[in-house]
Every structure is written in C-alpha cells, then in structure tokens.
Amino acid sequence: MTLLHIIYLVAITAEAMSGAIMGMRRGMDLFGICLLGTVTALGGGTARDILLGHYPVGWIANPEYLTFTIGAAIVTGFVARHMHHLRKVFLIVDGLGLVAFTVIGCGVGMEMGAHPSIVVLAGVITGIFGGLLRDVLCNQVPMVLQRELYATVALFTGVLYVGLLWLGIGNSIASLVALCAGFLFRMLAMTFQWKLPDFQGKEIRGLD
Amino acid sequence: MTLLHIIYLVAITAEAMSGAIMGMRRGMDLFGICLLGTVTALGGGTARDILLGHYPVGWIANPEYLTFTIGAAIVTGFVARHMHHLRKVFLIVDGLGLVAFTVIGCGVGMEMGAHPSIVVLAGVITGIFGGLLRDVLCNQVPMVLQRELYATVALFTGVLYVGLLWLGIGNSIASLVALCAGFLFRMLAMTFQWKLPDFQGKEIRGLD
C-alpha cells in the first residue's frame, strides 16, 4: 500500500462524490448517481486500458474499487445537501486525484512498453477522461475542453514524471516530485484563474 | 438453438425497432436509423465484450445478428406510423430482452473467469448499455439513469442467476428462474410505476 495507492483511493472516492452530485442535479435516480459517480472516478483508467489494450481493466481486476465509488455515491445521495460547505476540500482532493491519476496512468503506459509520447498521453487520458465521460452522459460539452488549466496540469505532470525517469531519477522520487509540482500548478491555476487561449471563435464560419 | 437464444434474437429485433423509431423522431435518415437500431440492440453486448476484453465481439463473430437489426430498422422505417398500436407488445418484448441480455451477459462474465460482482455487472451492462448509447447518440441524458426500475431489474436478475448457480442449481434451471423472476419484476415495476429515490436534487449546489 504505497502513498500513491492511498491518494488513488481517496481520489476515486472524491471523484465519485462529485459525479454523484452532478447526477443528482440532473434528477437522476439512485442507480444513475451510482453509475455516474463510478464513471467519473474510474472512466479515465478504463479508457486508458481499452486504448492500450491493457487487460484486465483496472476495476475488473480489482472490484473492490467499485465498493469505494458506489459507496461514495450512495452516501452522497443522503448528505449532498450539506456538501457545498466542503467545496474547497473537494477542489483540493480533485487536484490531488488529477495528478495521482496521471502518474498512475503513465506507469501503465510504461508497463505496456509504449512510446514516451504515448506514456504521457496515457497519463493525461487517465486524468481527464472520467470527467469527460461524466459530461457526455450529462448531455453537456465536456468542461475539460473549455475551461481552466486542467488537462494542461495533467500534461505537465506527465511530461515532468517521464522526463525525470528519463534523466535516471528513481521512480519514488520522480513520482513524488511530479505529484507535488503538478498539484502546486493546479492550485496556482485555480487561485489565479489561469486559462489557455480560447480564440473567441464562436463567430467563425464552419467548413461543413 | 436454446430458448435463451430464441429470446435473444426476438429481443435484438425489438430493440432495433425501438431504436429506429427514436432515430426517425430525430429526423435521421435511413443510414441513421439502421445504425441507431443496431447500437440499441447490440451496444450492450459490445460494451461488455470491450470492457472484459472478450474478443471477438459478439456481432463480429456472428454477423448474422446484423441482418436482424438492420432488417428490423429498415422495416420499421416503412411501418413505424402504425407501430404505436403495438406499444404494449414492445414493452413486453423489451422486458424479456432486458432479462435475457442480463443472463447472457453474466454467462460471458463467468466464461472469462471474472469475480462474481463483475459477472453480475457484465450482465447489467449487457442489459442497459444499448439504450444508454442510443440516448447519447440522440443527444439526451440516458433514460436508464433517470427513471423506472430498469437497471435495477437487470441487477436483480443478475444477482439471482449468479446466486442460484452458487447454490449449486444447474444452469438451465437457474437461467429459467432468473428470466421469469426478472421479467415478472419488470412487469410489476411498469404496472405500478415503481421508482428508485431520486433525491429532488436539482437545487443542490455543485462542487465545481
């Protein structure tokens, strides 16, 4: 049970809670919020495993992860009314989760012997696809495509982690540095509302 | 050709017809309704096979299934105007399909040597993901996340089937009991409009 593993379990619990809350706001029933919470928490790793052909998929090899996500969604169903007081805690845990998912995803990519660029992408996909699938199921354009430095944080964390390993740094140190630097980046991006350029493109004429 | 297989073929035909009708209501063309009907009918098994790494995927191993779904969608294109008279027949066949898909999906999970909780989930995914993907393609929040005891029926059927096998009951008896009990549950749920709690959560404040 490494530090990374503990962060992972805390993070999937928090992601499942935030997915469940979004489901409740859409009027979903108990099953809906359990599924949406689980997709939010485990969808990133699942997408990565399917794209890489890395079988068995994470939660199929470790069904106990589902206990965390489904349990978190059900608890959320009953206490959600009071959870906005915890908004800041969630944003912090979500930031931790983003970088932890990324480092774990990079690890899976390396285990599969993928090209370094694919290793980084495996990390980014693990970090962001849960939220992306959640938004598709909620019938909205995925937030990760529109605002804030979220995917960028995953990209930065992945590049840093793979770069440190390439420089010959040991895995524990490289993970720890990438986690801390990525988390710090995310916190700064939120605090100062850093954004990527978005081109004010709504009036651009399409090609179709 | 077992009873379960016959129910399966009848069910994919009916699911393809209901998918085709939803496509027509969205103004889709002939190709669109064929694809939407096929996704509705075969999407659940496809999602299950990809998640489990169970290759070849069902309809790729048995392309004749496509004849049923595409044929059903095309016929629907020409007779849909008169099909609402058959609404009750469809709801009954859809209920049969839900439980048959679930039992078949559990069977695939067991064949892959998965953990019992994953076997049940493989059944639930087979039962509900076709409709879920249909709704995503129609740009709406999946109905299965919002109303009625639909996923719950799949869960009940899967748990009952796996439980009976675990008790040492033979496969034919276990399938038959799970099919009948699950189907009865679905019919009762529709008749009495049983629902899961939905938390009236629309006014809940989000965490993002």
Add this chain to the structure above:
Amino acid sequence: MTLLHIIYLVAITAEAMSGAIMGMRRGMDLFGICLLGTVTALGGGTARDILLGHYPVGWIANPEYLTFTIGAAIVTGFVARHMHHLRKVFLIVDGLGLVAFTVIGCGVGMEMGAHPSIVVLAGVITGIFGGLLRDVLCNQVPMVLQRELYATVALFTGVLYVGLLWLGIGNSIASLVALCAGFLFRMLAMTFQWKLPDFQGKEIRGLD
C-alpha cells in the same frame, strides 16, 4: 510510402482542422481544439481497432500521427478566421479522406480474418466514427446520422473494394478503383445534394 498512405496523412490533417474549427465555434480552449481535432481525425480508426481487438491501436503504434493532428489543430487556432475561403478545398480533401479511411479500414478487417460483411463495416466505421465522436463531444446529434450521402459513400466504397478483391483483382487496382469511384460518388452526392429517405418521422409516436 504508398499513395494511400499519403492520402491518409493529408486526410487526417484536414479532418483535424475541421474538428478544431468546430471546437473553436463551441468556445473550446487550445487543449479542447487539439483533442477535438485528434478525435475527429483518428477516432474512426480507433473505434475500428477497439471493436476488432486490433492492437496496438493505430496512433499508439504510430505516435507521429498525433504530430499531424495536434499540429494541424494548433495552426488552425491561429488561421481559422481565414479558412472559410478554403471551404471547397476542405470538402474535397474530406471526400478523399472518407474513401481512403474506408479502404484502409477494410484492409485492417481483412488482416484480422473477419467475415466480408465485417470487413466492409470496418471500413465504414473507420470512415465515419471520427465525425460521429466529434459531434457527441460537441453535444449534438451526429450529422452522419441525419444528412447527405456520407456513410453511404463509405458503404459503397467498401463493398466495391471487397467485391473487386473477391473477383480476383489485385489489391493496388482494387484500391485505386474503389478510391476513384467512391470519391466521384461523394462529389456527385454533394453537387446534386443527394439524400437518403428520412421519413419525416418527427411526429411519430414513440414506444417508451
């Protein structure tokens, strides 16, 4: 480096540009348009590879494809304002891409030893799923399900290609004939606005 391969690289560049423009029109940021462009360009081949269990997925085996799609999306971010002048060029390249994707997809299906109907479908999926996934991420009903002879062109190209091979024609000739005939069909379909029947079904009563 065959002619087909060159057409493929030009086509993924053009598809990534058209995806990026759609992303800009939705207010997506730089990351969003890179991801949307890449999904539009490579989503069809990815869906085909996952459905067929053909690993590694194309862009994971050849990460240099990502250079084309991400590069194209970034360039588009800066010049999109002027690109509608190139609308006709894009439609032509898109038509070329559609038939090239289809022929390449059929090739992968044959390599996997699939049934001829699945070989054709592998081509069609390669041709159309990129645009379909792009539209899902943009929160709209996929255009390919609604208008124009687009999927039909892929189907025609695939059937022609597989049919010519079945008749004993060599692969180079069969590819070339299928590419030219499919492209001509697409150009004619656009010029004369050929459509599949769409049943004016919006007033049809649903079954649910």
